[in-house]
Amino acid sequence: MANNTKNHSGMPNEHLHELFVDELRDILGAEKQLLKGLKKMATKAEGENLKAAFEEHRMQTEEHVERLKKVFASINLSPRGKTCKAMEGLLNEAEEIIENFEDAAVLDAALISAAQKVEHYEIASYGCLVTYANLMEHREAAELLNQTLEEEKNTDTKLTEIAMEEANMAV
Numbered sequence: 020m021a022n023n024t025k026n027h028s029g030m031p032n033e034h035l036h037e038l039f040v041d042e043l044r045d046i047l048g049a050e051k052q053l054l055k056g057l058k059k060m061a062t063k064a065e066g067e068n069l070k071a072a073f074e075e076h077r078m079q080t081e082e083h084v085e086r087l088k089k090v091f092a093s094i095n096l097s098p099r100g101k102t103c104k105a106m107e108g109l110l111n112e113a114e115e116i117i118e119n120f121e122d123a124a125v126l127d128a129a130l131i132s133a134a135q136k137v138e139h140y141e142i143a144s145y146g147c148l149v150t151y152a153n154l155m156e157h158r159e160a161a162e163l164l165n166q167t168l169e170e171e172k173n174t175d176t177k178l179t180e181i182a183m184e185e186a187n188m189a190v
């Protein structure tokens with residue numbers, strides 16, 4: 020494996036191909052799992068801005084799924100996802116947090132904490148995927164993946180702002 024520098028299809032850094040596809044399948048599964056989670060978080064959030072942010076990101080997440088399908092198509096593969104165990108765990112924790120803090124003044128702060136853990140997982144995943152796509156010179160894939168990466172980062176920033184301005188503050 021380590022010595023496998025053979026270039027099967029004329030693609031640079033071909034050794035990254037399987038890892039790239041595996042990670043694409045993982046994040047496709049993760050995005051689909053997250054759709055449900057964001058719906059629940061939007062329903063539970065008390066602050067209007069937080070509710071709207073979750074709802075907006077749920078719609079973006081639908082686009083992320085569509086974009087991933089285009090990424091698969093750009094490398095001539097059918098879009099097959101797999102269950103993302105990390106997302107499963109993060110969403111289980113989010114459920115737990117909702118149960119534990121449902122009637123508390125800190126519910127929104129707790130929801131933001133859970134959502135930011137999700138966003139950071141996605142940022143790490145898309146960051147690696149963009150790097151791999153660039154190294155293999157999959158230009159279209161790199162561009163699509165980078166668009167999603169930017170949206171994940173913006174969501175994370177927006178959640179921090181809501182936390183600092185509203186959710187973490189005593190009323």
Ligand SMILES: [Fe+2]
Pocket residue numbers: 050079080083141167171
């Ligand atoms: Fe996403």
Ligand SMILES: [Fe+2]
Pocket residue numbers: 076080137138141171174
């Ligand atoms: Fe996200």
